[in-house]
Amino acid sequence: MKLFGREPALIIATISAALSLLVSFQFGLDAEQAGAIVAVISAVFAAATAAITRPIAPSAFTGLVAAAVALLAAYGMNVSAETVGALNAVVLAVLGLMTRGQVTPAKPTTPAAG
8 A cells, every 4th residue: 555656654644744934834833732732643643554564663763752752852851842853754754755664554454456
């Protein structure tokens, strides 16, 4: 299974990183709000990646680390919303590339017609 001719783990990680980066433009958000939003984005997209790839563990770990980095940056350190978004985008990009080699698209549950 491929999305737009590419591996699904890479496409989903790219979309997640782009949305996280978009949050960094603030839109009236403070760092804590941005961190919470970015953490939710990371968790949701990691769950989507885990659902369509096997094994599940690398994708779930990627999402957990990305969400933890966003929350740590927002609540544990005194950084701006821009930094939260940038940190998360970097973590997602690096871990997405690392995860890609460890997962494969899940087999479809229904046989292909043909």
